[in-house]
Amino acid sequence: MRRRRPLPVWAVGLAALALLAMVGKAGAETLLRARLNADIRSTDPGTNRDANTDGVMAHVVEGLVAFRDDTSIGPMLAESWAVSNDRKTYTFRLRQGVKFHNGASMTADDVVWSLKRWLDPATQWRCLSEFSATGIARIEKIEAPDPLTVAITLDQPTALFLPTLARPDCGQTAIIHHDSVGPDGKWIAPVGTGPFRLGEWKRGQYVDVVKFDGYVSRSEPRTGYTGAKDVKVDRVRFNVIPDSSAAKAGLLSGSLDVIMSLSIPDLEELKTRSDVQLSITPALGLTGILFQTRDPLLKDVRIRRAIALSIDTAQIVEAIMLGTARPNNSALPLGSPFYSEAQSHGYTQNIAEAKKLLAEAGYRGQPIKMITNKRYSFVFDASVLVQAMAQTVGINIELEVMDWAAQLDRYNRGDYQSMAFVYSARLDPSLSFEMLTGPKAAQPRKVWDNPEGQEMLRQSMMIDDVAKRQALFDEMHRRFIADVPMIVLFNGAELTALRKSIKGYAGWLYPEPRFWGVTVE
Amino acid sequence: MLSYLARRLAMTIPTLLLVAVAVFALVRLIPGDPVQVMLGDAADPAQAAQLRAQLGLDQPIPVQFVHWIAKLAAGDFGHSITNDLAVLPLILDRFQVSAVIVLVAVGLAACIAVPAGLLAAWKQNSLLDLSVVGGATLLLSIPSFWLGLLLLLLFGLKLKWLPVIGYVPFAENFWQAATFIVLPIATLTMVEIGVLTRMARAASIEVLRLEYVTHARAKGVPEWRVLARHVLPNAFAPTWTLIGLVLGHLLGGIAVIETVFTLPGLGRLLVDSIFARDYPVVQGCLLFTAVIYVVVNLVVDLCYPLFDPRVTVA
Numbered sequence: 001m002r003r004r005r006p007l008p009v010w011a012v013g014l015a016a017l018a019l020l021a022m023v024g025k026a027g028a029e030t031l032l033r034a035r036l037n038a039d040i041r042s043t044d045p046g047t048n049r050d051a052n053t054d055g056v057m058a059h060v061v062e063g064l065v066a067f068r069d070d071t072s073i074g075p076m077l078a079e080s081w082a083v084s085n086d087r088k089t090y091t092f093r094l095r096q097g098v099k100f101h102n103g104a105s106m107t108a109d110d111v112v113w114s115l116k117r118w119l120d121p122a123t124q125w126r127c128l129s130e131f132s133a134t135g136i137a138r139i140e141k142i143e144a145p146d147p148l149t150v151a152i153t154l155d156q157p158t159a160l161f162l163p164t165l166a167r168p169d170c171g172q173t174a175i176i177h178h179d180s181v182g183p184d185g186k187w188i189a190p191v192g193t194g195p196f197r198l199g200e201w202k203r204g205q206y207v208d209v210v211k212f213d214g215y216v217s218r219s220e221p222r223t224g225y226t227g228a229k230d231v232k233v234d235r236v237r238f239n240v241i242p243d244s245s246a247a248k249a250g251l252l253s254g255s256l257d258v259i260m261s262l263s264i265p266d267l268e269e270l271k272t273r274s275d276v277q278l279s280i281t282p283a284l285g286l287t288g289i290l291f292q293t294r295d296p297l298l299k300d301v302r303i304r305r306a307i308a309l310s311i312d313t314a315q316i317v318e319a320i321m322l323g324t325a326r327p328n329n330s331a332l333p334l335g336s337p338f339y340s341e342a343q344s345h346g347y348t349q350n351i352a353e354a355k356k357l358l359a360e361a362g363y364r365g366q367p368i369k370m371i372t373n374k375r376y377s378f379v380f381d382a383s384v385l386v387q388a389m390a391q392t393v394g395i396n397i398e399l400e401v402m403d404w405a406a407q408l409d410r411y412n413r414g415d416y417q418s419m420a421f422v423y424s425a426r427l428d429p430s431l432s433f434e435m436l437t438g439p440k441a442a443q444p445r446k447v448w449d450n451p452e453g454q455e456m457l458r459q460s461m462m463i464d465d466v467a468k469r470q471a472l473f474d475e476m477h478r479r480f481i482a483d484v485p486m487i488v489l490f491n492g493a494e495l496t497a498l499r500k501s502i503k504g505y506a507g508w509l510y511p512e513p514r515f516w517g518v519t520v521e
Numbered sequence: 522m523l524s525y526l527a528r529r530l531a532m533t534i535p536t537l538l539l540v541a542v543a544v545f546a547l548v549r550l551i552p553g554d555p556v557q558v559m560l561g562d563a564a565d566p567a568q569a570a571q572l573r574a575q576l577g578l579d580q581p582i583p584v585q586f587v588h589w590i591a592k593l594a595a596g597d598f599g600h601s602i603t604n605d606l607a608v609l610p611l612i613l614d615r616f617q618v619s620a621v622i623v624l625v626a627v628g629l630a631a632c633i634a635v636p637a638g639l640l641a642a643w644k645q646n647s648l649l650d651l652s653v654v655g656g657a658t659l660l661l662s663i664p665s666f667w668l669g670l671l672l673l674l675l676f677g678l679k680l681k682w683l684p685v686i687g688y689v690p691f692a693e694n695f696w697q698a699a700t701f702i703v704l705p706i707a708t709l710t711m712v713e714i715g716v717l718t719r720m721a722r723a724a725s726i727e728v729l730r731l732e733y734v735t736h737a738r739a740k741g742v743p744e745w746r747v748l749a750r751h752v753l754p755n756a757f758a759p760t761w762t763l764i765g766l767v768l769g770h771l772l773g774g775i776a777v778i779e780t781v782f783t784l785p786g787l788g789r790l791l792v793d794s795i796f797a798r799d800y801p802v803v804q805g806c807l808l809f810t811a812v813i814y815v816v817v818n819l820v821v822d823l824c825y826p827l828f829d830p831r832v833t834v835a
Contacts, residue, residue, distance in 0.1 A: 038793065039604075039793075041603055041604055042604060042605070048559075048603075048604070048605065050559070050561075121571075124572070124575070126560075126568075128568070129565045129567055129568045132567070134565075134567065169563075203604070203606070203785070204615070204785035204789070204790070205687075205688060205785050239686060239687070239783075240783070241686055241783045242780050242783070242789070242793070243780045243781050243783065245670050245673075245781070246673065246685065246686055246780075246781055246782065246783050247686070249673050249674060249677055249678050249685045249686070250685045250686040252678055253677055253678050253681065253684075253685045255684060255685050255686055255687070256686065402552075403553075403796065404553075404558070404796070405551075405552070405553030405554075405557060405558045405796065405797075405798050406551065406552040406553045407553075408553055408557045408558065408561070408562070408564075409552040409553040409554070409557055410552070411562070412557055412564055412569075421562075422562075423562050424561060424562055424563070435562065435563065442566075443566065445562075445564065
């Protein structure tokens with residue numbers, strides 16, 4: 001009989017290693033890797049910020065209310081709210097059991113402290129001016145009658161109070177714990193209530209957000225920045241990758257899971273890949289051609305109208321966006337609940353009419369300078385196509401390509417004849433018109449200087465009756481189309497590429513990602 | 522030697538001052554400012570004015586300049602406008618990344634280019650010469666971002682030998698760090714080989730025509746010894762000057778490589794800051810690069826006698 005020999009040491013070692021590896025695998029954290037095209041600016045939401053900062057911080061902090069998928073306002077940290085009869089006092093009932101990232105429970109005192117901090121000029125909150133004399137309304141009182149109730153009193157009624165609180169660029173007017181700042185009031189790091197807490201931020205390289213185990217989710221389905229926020233990964237790493245080719249290589253090699261804000265050429269290229277899936281969502285941005293209505297030549301509405309009639313918006317949008325976006329001549333974005341039948345009437349190409357208008361205006365081929373940029377390739381493409389189409393009726397447009405900061409300078413000073421421009425998303429229809437409407441003498445960046453338009457805009461900001469607001473927006477649209485202060489072309493689309501292993505991702509009207517409800521298989 | 526060093530150092534002061542004035546003026550001359558970039562298409566005039574006052578941008582430009590210079594004299598490069606970090610530590614941190622890549626790449630390029638140039642000159646008009654010149658011209662003509670992307674696609678995506686994105690400092694994990702910078706270094710080396718080979722070849726051809734080479738050959742000195750002892754040291758001197766120039770150039774021009782390979786280096790910092798109109802960082806980066814340029818050229822000049830004994834530093 002042969003005696004069984006003991007296993008050699010190396011075999012025992014190997015087995016142990018294998019076992020360890022398996023245990024290690026079972027305990028390994030799930031990591032979701034997304035791309036940012038530039039680093040975030042700070043971790044202080046709604047102050048030192050840009051779109052990337054807003055997108056990352058939306059995972060970490062929350063406000064009383066938030067935008068839903070359809071841009072209506074839903075409750076977030078508030079359970080509900082009531083508005084007084086004079087429509088000046090909002091009383092919020094807070095959700096019970098909400099925890100901050102440091103374990104403390106959220107109370108009305110935290111809400112009062114946070115709001116007062118935002119309203120302190122030293123904080124430099126982006127949206128402070130909205131609550132100043134020239135803004136939507138001034139906040140007169142913030143009170144906490146009991147630990148779960150907060151009452152805010154305004155000096156005048158406004159339809160924009162809740163939408164402003166919810167604005168992502170205002171940092172959603174986040175409710176944060178006072179440990180977020182030091183004793184000197186200086187910002188340290190956000191101690192918020194979001195489904196993720198802030199992890200490591202290596203400047204220029206990446207910023208991590210880590211699953212917050214103490215998160216108490218809402219129960220209704222995920223919608224916009226509210227609803228259920230069920231986190232299914234341990235960590236999300238936002239990698240800073242400025243070059244889009246490098247980002248694509250990262251996705252295809254498997255070292256990156258998600259690329260947001262794809263360009264159209266990138267989208268076309270990734271379409272054919274079997275290991276990649278695409279998410280295409282209508283977005284709220286607005287691309288169009290602005291005219292300086294105080295320019296000696298372009299102050300003649302017939303010339304502006306002739307340009308509008310010389311172009312075929314649908315053809316331009318198809319050529320640039322390759323089916324990912326639809327044409328829209330209205331200041332209200334497609335997808336807005338206020339986009340009605342009235343808004344669908346825009347400019348229809350009419351070469352004969354355009355030529356007639358030009359002849360009436362006495363236009364004899366004088367050059368019209370159009371500023372454009374290559375930072376947003378679709379803006380540049382749009383300007384080239386508009387130039388070509390206008391040429392067919394004899395309009396002589398000369399393009400002037402600038403870097404974005406230089407173009408913004410000209411835009412803010414109103415120092416241009418015409419420019420191809422892109423506006424960032426506005427979530428409320430009044431705000432969509434507000435970015436275009438105003439007196440040029442006081443605000444040179446405004447394109448539509450029409451006193452009646454301004455009065456209707458003011459009313460739309462005060463009234464919160466939906467039907468009345470709708471009527472105002474319809475009338476403003478009709479006048480806007482007649483005045484042709486600009487030609488709105490399209491709203492664009494939010495294009496995201498994901499590896500096939502990512503499930504549960506959904507884009508929405510606001511062009512920022514949401515990584516709750518998302519799994520990595 | 523010491524007096525030469527002192528004189529050279531003294532001469533750098535007006536140079537750097539001129540650079541400072543030029544940098545400051547140029548940066549302010551570009552339209553747009555950090556406030557506009559920050560506020561984007563929703564720049565409320567009151568808010569913009571407040572922000573501008575806070576950043577000191579509402580002061581007259583000469584006043585801003587004096588403030589900046591006064592702070593610089595105390596070694597304070599100021600604070601970044603976009604992320605409120607001190608500029609000098611930010612630059613030094615990013616500089617490490619760029620410096621490693623540039624130094625290694627230029628060193629490698631010199632090691633390959635100088636012998637290649639020498640051989641091509643020695644066998645002038647032969648097939649070898651033709652291929653060296655052809656290869657160098659090809660490398661010179663390829664845009665560095667395109668070459669970088671090709672390498673990235675080949676080694677990162679197709680072969681999967683190297684990671685495609687990311688960066689780890691050497692202090693953290695040496696081998697991992699190495700895998701991240703192999704491709705950037707390879708790209709830069711290939712680009713620089715082109716320039717340096719042609720320079721080394723031209724210098725060698727000139728030396729090969731000199732009488733002492735003919736004399737050495739006539740004496741019966743073996744050919745390899747002629748090349749190694751007589752031609753190489755004399756041909757290396759002009760190439761060495763060029764290496765100095767290339768080093769200085771690259772610190773400014775490495776931005777493309779850093780962008781393609783997502784490296785947090787000085788070049789990318791500079792480009793990002795220009796687009797954001799982050800004045801203190803742009804000024805700091807340019808001034809810092811100027812200092813590096815001056816220092817590199819000084820070191821090159823000081824090392825010159827080592828390669829060419831006819832030159833003395835005094």
